[in-house]
Amino acid sequence: MRQIFIWLAAINTFLYCSNIYLHYFETGQTSFKPLYWYVFTIGSMMALLMVGRSSLFRDLPKPLLIWLWAFLAYSAFNFIYSSLGELATQAVIYNFESVFLFAAFFLLLIQPGAIRVVQWVLTGVALLGVVLNIIDFFTPLWSTVPGRAAGLYGNPTISGKVLALTMVAAIPVIPARLRLLFCAVVGVGIILTFSRGAWLLWALGVTGLSVTDYIRFRYKKIAAGLVAGLAGFLLYALLTGTLLSHMNTVGLDVFLTPDTLERMGGRGLSFEDDSASSRAAVALRAWEAFQEAPWIGHGMGYTMEWGYIEPHNMYVTMAANGGLLGLAIFLALLALVWRNSDQLGKVLCLLYAFSSLTSHNNLDQPVMIYMLAMALALGRLGKETSGRIPFLPSVSGGGERRNRIF
Numbered sequence: 001m002r003q004i005f006i007w008l009a010a011i012n013t014f015l016y017c018s019n020i021y022l023h024y025f026e027t028g029q030t031s032f033k034p035l036y037w038y039v040f041t042i043g044s045m046m047a048l049l050m051v052g053r054s055s056l057f058r059d060l061p062k063p064l065l066i067w068l069w070a071f072l073a074y075s076a077f078n079f080i081y082s083s084l085g086e087l088a089t090q091a092v093i094y095n096f097e098s099v100f101l102f103a104a105f106f107l108l109l110i111q112p113g114a115i116r117v118v119q120w121v122l123t124g125v126a127l128l129g130v131v132l133n134i135i136d137f138f139t140p141l142w143s144t145v146p147g148r149a150a151g152l153y154g155n156p157t158i159s160g161k162v163l164a165l166t167m168v169a170a171i172p173v174i175p176a177r178l179r180l181l182f183c184a185v186v187g188v189g190i191i192l193t194f195s196r197g198a199w200l201l202w203a204l205g206v207t208g209l210s211v212t213d214y215i216r217f218r219y220k221k222i223a224a225g226l227v228a229g230l231a232g233f234l235l236y237a238l239l240t241g242t243l244l245s246h247m248n249t250v251g252l253d254v255f256l257t258p259d260t261l262e263r264m265g266g267r268g269l270s271f272e273d274d275s276a277s278s279r280a281a282v283a284l285r286a287w288e289a290f291q292e293a294p295w296i297g298h299g300m301g302y303t304m305e306w307g308y309i310e311p312h313n314m315y316v317t318m319a320a321n322g323g324l325l326g327l328a329i330f331l332a333l334l335a336l337v338w339r340n341s342d343q344l345g346k347v348l349c350l351l352y353a354f355s356s357l358t359s360h361n362n363l364d365q366p367v368m369i370y371m372l373a374m375a376l377a378l379g380r381l382g383k384e385t386s387g388r389i390p391f392l393p394s395v396s397g398g399g400e401r402r403n404r405i406f
Helices: 002-018 020-026 034-051 062-080 086-109 114-138 156-173 176-191 196-211 220-240 243-249 258-263 274-292 314-339 343-355 366-385
Strands: none
Touching: 002 020, 002 034, 002 086, 002 114, 002 366, 020 034, 034 086, 062 086, 062 314, 086 114, 086 366, 114 156, 114 176, 114 366, 156 176, 156 196, 156 343, 156 366, 176 196, 196 343, 274 314, 314 343, 314 366, 343 366
16 A cells, blocks of 8 residues: 555656646646646545544644644635735635645655655656757747747746756765766756756755765865856856857857847846846835735735736745735745755755745745655654654755646
8 A cells, every 4th residue: 555655656746846737738738637636636645644544633743734724824814805806816726725735745755665766756857857958949849938948847947946956856866976967967957948047046956965965076175166166157157248158159049039148148247138127126016015015915916916927036925915924924934844854855945945036936836835845754754764753843953927727
């Protein structure tokens, strides 16, 4: 029976992390709605509970259970004083789905032997994503933004951030001598998305893996100098707009579109393109909205109702919609995951928190919820293995789319 739930964990991992379930629906190749997959995932969890003769209240760690109940209560309260319109209703449904998916992912991942299996699945997902991104860049097939690879994710930004997170989550099953090569290969897939946030996310992930000794260098000082030099060169090239000229030298400019040309410095500075400017303007609008109603915000789905792009920032989005209450709920989630993860889980948490600076969908994209659940599961399993009581705080330091369719 245990093998069945390990297989269920593996299937769910592939479905949500590869985005294949949503890709086939959005491209009209299947009429099987994503909502049905959510039912499948939650049903897997319920079957696990019934077979194991256990319950949510006993199997979910108390801090996580408290947060899930608090998030449900916050969502209901936030909805009451919202516009009560279609988008507000959709937003509260997202939140309720996310709670059940979070619980389902966590309970599947803590099954004995499941983590190791899903890490192999994530390795395959990462390598598949790289191959598809390479194909998508040179022969555009799937991306909704011409000139930027996205693979089955459709959206280049989502593709880049998910690849960075899967790279980190999968690293323990990669042989130590191949880990740096694995990160470099995944980096190629991320580069082709031309998502600057994803590039930084990859760099942060590699740094985190190095600090936690998942990646080791024989000559640390030399390696650190080379990495710092490369990072400095790329940052300088981006800020001054000279990266484009380097790409022209190697002949990659023929594959670039006006959008990617601007991102590489076609207007002089790579952060002065329309995408960066519009995101900054909307984030500022969200901050102003927060100042208008700082305690409880403007209500569920408020930023979705503006009629133009959303803030692309979880922190100001939660502040505008829910005020300090909403922001506190989100920060409490980050603190919960950080305090109850192992070293690898903390790197995942750090990447999630950083990606929240450039995304407003991190609480309603199943793959992002999955990564947080994995971070918590790693902490739970690690503490059980070491004989510590699970989930007691340690005294030592230790443009996107919404992919919900109904």
